[in-house]
Every structure is written in structure tokens, then in C-alpha cells.
Amino acid sequence: MVDVGSAPHAASATTGVAVRTAQTLVFLLSIAYLSIPASRVITTQPVPNAGLALLALTGVALLQFRHTWHGLRGEPPVTWSWTLLLQAILSYAPAPLAGDAWLGVPSFLAASLLITLRSPLSYVAYLAVVLAEIPFALLVHEEPSDIAYATLGVALTGAVVFGFVKMATLVWEVHRLRATLAHRAVDVERLRFARDLHDVLGHQLCAIALKGELAAAVLHSRPESAEREINEVVGLAREAHRDIREVVAGYRSVSLAGEMTGVTSVLTSAGIECEVDTVPLDTLPSDAATPLAFALREGATNVLRHSIARHCSITLRPQDDGLVLRIVNDGVPPGPPHPAGNGLEGLRERLLELNGRLHAGPVGGGSFELVVFVPSLATKAAMVEATR
Template identity: 45%
Template sequence: MSGVGIGQRPQNRRQKAVKFLWIGIWLAYLSAPVGDLLHGGHSDGVVVLGWIGLVAFVAWYLALIFRTGRGETEGVVLGSLAVLATQSTVLAFTLGREWLVLFVYVAICSGAALPFRLARWSIPAVSVLLTGVACAVPGGTTFLAGLLFPAILGGFSMTGVRELIRTTIELREARATVAQLAANEERLRLARDLHDLLGHSLSLITLKSELAGRMLPDHPDKAAQQVADIEQVSRQALVDVREAVSGYRRPRLSAELAGAKVALTAAGITAELPAEPDLTGVPEPSETALAWALREAVTNVVRHSGARRCTVELLRRQTLDGPVLELSVEDDGSGDQGGGPGNGLAGLTERLAKEGGTLEAGGARHGFRLTARVPAARAGSRDAAPADVGSPS
């Protein structure tokens, strides 16, 4: 079942029901006024009016909470809070000390619906009003100590929640903007590089095509040579385009580490990742293979493991076959990585083997561990010294 996250307004009936249930839990503290209506010895007319007043208060309270953040002016919110405060005062004076608990809801509404610059004054004002009414209502001072602290603490706690929601919304909007800007920048770079890459080739093809057309009637042998040149240029252009596109799709280990941290954090998993790795001397195909391994491992952790912590280590080791770069991803989950080695791990094994690397995956002492190794130096170069590339930070 999908819930309502912090900073997200309910979008469908299920999410609205979840929010209503969450808010409704706190209405349990209205048991004192309800008990007073049921067992307080009031006349029938007073009981009826009391029920009407309680229902009106709850309806106004829920309306104000649900409408928070939807563009209401501060004046409307202050007016609504004034109505709630007036209802609380009238009900407490007319029905007794059990109704003082309504002021706690007024204070919480103040923190939830008003910006902090106003809430820091409205919450103490509600507390002062609560104190005054409690002193005026018979026996109210015995309830004051148990209500004043929840009113102040609950009100200011809701100001923190409101700021957290506002900050979360701003961060999500900023992340979406950054992603859009990055995508636009990538499109511009791709367009610029393709223009530079193909501009010369296409211009040459156009010129040779025009030249072949002019030579064809009188010099067909020379025209044929121009056509052969056109074929050669077009084939080279095709190779260049393929290499360019392949280069854009090749993942980088530093980028995958950053993406892994975002994915694990979003899934509620504590991530321990190495700092920016030093990949000096590491062949690009080896780095790419490890980047794919990291992506596959983190995807499995997020989707299948149910883990609470994930540790990524990146080490450079010296072996009999030469220096190797070792990536290990270990989680403390159930050890279930999707029901056994699937297409992802099988394809990853083939990818690593193509670069002279290996893959080990299986249960660890506290969960699941994936270890990928690739050569850390080009073929024929064995002089790299063993050193840690990175350690969890």
C-alpha cells in the first residue's frame, strides 16, 4: 500500500484515507469531552448542544489541517484559529474543565498551519488563553499542568514538521530542476559533438556527390572513383557515430557511486561508500565493468534484500597475475537477491570475464556479498603498487 510521504499531498483516495487515519489517531485525546457528555450528568439539551459543538470543532480542525499548504492566506488561517479558540473557550466555560483539552488542538493547528514567524507568537498566546480559562473554570487548575506542556511542545513540534515538509518539497523541486538541466546540457553536448563529428564528413560527401554528378557524362571512371571515396567517408562516419554513442552510454565509477548513495538513501538503507576513487592507470574498460557491477549490486540490494545497511569497498590489490581493482558490496539483509543468479548477475559475469575479471556472489555472515575484480593495469603492465583506492566514509 502506498502511503503519503513527508512533503507530498495526498493524490488519491487511498492516500487521503491514510492521512485521515494518521490525523484521526490523535482525536483519541477527545475522550475526556466525550466522557463528560456521556457521564457528566448534563441535561439532554446541554448534551445535544455539546455534541454539536464538539462535532463542529473537530470538523473545523480537520478542514484546517487538510487545507494547510494549499494557498490559503495567513489572514484566513488566523481567522480559522480564532474560531477554534473561541469554540474551545465557550465549551470549556459552559461544560467544564474536561473541555480544556481542546486548546491543545488549537496550539497544534497553530504550529501546523502558520509559518514560524507567526506560530512563535500564536502558540504562546493559545497557552496563555488556556491558562486563563483553566483558572476561571472550576477545578481547571488541576488539569492545567497536564495540558499546558503538551500544548506548547505539540505546537512547536508541528512548526518543525512544517519546516521539514517545506524543505523536503524544495529539495525535490531542486532535484527535478537539476536533473532537467543535466539532461538539457547532455542534449546540447551531444548535438555539439555530433555536429563537429559529422559536419566535415557530410560536407565532404556533398561535395564529392556534386563532383561525381558533373564527371559522370564525360569521365565515368573518375566519377566512379568519387563514388568510392563517398562510400569510404560514409563508412568512417558511421564508425565515428557508433563510437561516440557508445562513449556516451559508458558508465563511470564515480558517477555510479554517487547514484548508489542516492538510491540506497532513498530506500532507507544506511550507505557506507568510499570517497572519490583514484583510478590512475586503471583501463577504462575495467572501470566501466566495475561501474556496471556496482549498479547491478545496488539494484539487487534495493529491490530484494530488505537490508538496513549496505557497505561498498573499493580496493587495489596486488596478485600473481598483476594488480587488480576489487569492488565489494555487502548488505545485512535476508540474503535473498531475487531468487538466485538471474540474468543480471549472469550478464555481469560475462561482462567482467570479457575484461579479464571475475565475479563472486553469495551469502555472507550478515547478509549478501558481491565481489567483482578487474585488472587495474593494462596488459603487460605489472608495476602498479598495491594500495587502497577508497574506504567507506
């Protein structure tokens, strides 16, 4: 069973660590690449030129980090057009001060374009920066034989930085989805618990209330009958306690045969004549018997709550590759039908998980029917075995 309290918090903590790790790797990679032109400027240029070039490179780094940060968050900066334009200026204008040490700086512009712009515009802009490296290399007096190397370096560096940003974004997305799935698992567990609790307490409390009323009605005139009803109330309370413990433990098993006996007993105690026509219940496969037991319980609860029935028929027959349970009762008061409650909705959800079907509604003459189909591949074999 899902740990409702800790699962989402654990998923969130794991997500935070993974995302921070990926972000740190991206920024360290960017710093490593930026250190290459910085070291070349320091070692090859005079102090005035080197100082101005390093100042421009610092601006490139800050803009690159800004674009990367917003890229990791999956959103472009509000002023992305101006920041990209400023980075483009700083990527080319200081070249006369730094010489060939500046050839690799446009690679960060290429990465920023891939990170910030949407495709296919981002790919077109990236390709334009890569191709612009050819005339840029010629302008800074690069040897023609090294132009291909410089162009390839810009293409690869821009792609690698973008790839790491994309990887970090995917890591964040994967962990976000895991956190979402953890929250969803908790929600599913809560719904399962609420549904099972309704199935258990709804019928049991209704039966306890009914038998308590019967005991009170005959307490003075027929004390022996009152004692019998009170003993049954005690038994129902103990059964409800056991069922609740099973629900809390995440295990819920219901006997269809036992449920049929209990339902007919409660309906008969309420003065409702029961007509039961079913296949042998002990031979039914468990994949069909358990949901049918819940359907039988919900149907009987609705008969007691929403009608003044005097007669109720319960039939269970094989159909196609499954079983059909049909509960029909009279005594439905005139007027619009009651809206479907939590019990029927919960039952419908159970059946949908099994590719089953549910129909509930008036059938005329003041009667109401509940029809439930539960598929089971083992049903036909069980029916054949039962008739031998």
C-alpha cells in the same frame, strides 16, 4: 544514459505516493488527538452538554483539517483570518459545557497558528495560546497542580501537529525537487544528444556534399578521380553511421589524430591550402584530445560553410596547463560577421564544462580565427615525455 521516456513519469508517481502517505499520517494524527477530548466529553458530560460540545469539536476538527490541508500545499487559505478567528472561538467558548475535558482543544488552535501564519508572527501567536492556557485552566476549575500539565500538553500537542505538517511539506518539497532534477537530467540528455548529433552530422554531411560535388564535376573528364571521391563519400557515410550509433549509445570518442587527417583531407579536396603545425597528437592526454577533436571538426566545418577560403592554418601548442588550438582562414566575405550558430554554442558549452575557453571572430584582412583553450593537468607531463 537517462531513460528519456520514463524518468519524469516515475519521479512524478513516486512523488504522488510519498506526498499522499505524509498527508494521510498528518490527518490520522490529528484525528487521534481530537479523539481524546471527544471521548472525555462523552464519558463525563450529560447528553445535552456533550452533544453541543461534540458539535463544536466537529467544527474545530473541520477548521483544523482546512488549515492543515492548505499548510500541506504551502499556501494559507484565502479566508484564513476568519477561519482562525472562528477556530479560536470554538476552542474556548464551549468550555463551560465540557469542563476540564476541553482543556486540550486549544492545542489545535496553536497548531493552526503555526501552520497558517508566517514567522515570527506565528511563533508569537503560538506562545500566546500556550500562555492563555493558564487562566483558561483556572476558569474551568482545574486543580492548580494540573495547570502546568495542561499548559505543557497544549504546547507539545500544537508543536507535534505542526511538526508533522512541516515534515509532510518537506517530503513533498524533496520529491518535487527530485522530479525537477529528473526532468532536468532529461533536458541535459536531450541537449547532449542534439549537440553530439550536430557535431557528427554537421561535418560529415558537409564533407559528403563537397566530395559529391567534386565527383560530379570530374565524372566525365577524370573518371578515376570521380571514383576516388565516391569511395571517400561511401567511407564518410559509413563513418557517420558508426558515429550516430555511438551517440545513441551514449558513448562518443573522437581521435584527434584521425580528425586532423580527415579535416586536412576535406579542406585540401575543397582547394584550400592547409598549413598544419601541431605538437605530437598521439601523446596528448585524452581529457584534452577529445574536446580538441570536436573543436577542430567544428572549425573546419565553419571554414567550408562560411567562407571562400584559399588558405587555412591550424596550430596546436601547449599553454599554461593546457593546449591552445588556433584555426585561421582567409576568404571571409565582407559585411557583418555571421551570428554564432548551434555548433559554436555547443562547443562553448563543452568547453565551459571543462573550464576551457573559446574565441571566434574576424582578425582583419578578410580572415577569421577560432581559438580554443582546453585545460589539462596531464599536458605538461605529456609534452615532456614527447620531447625525450
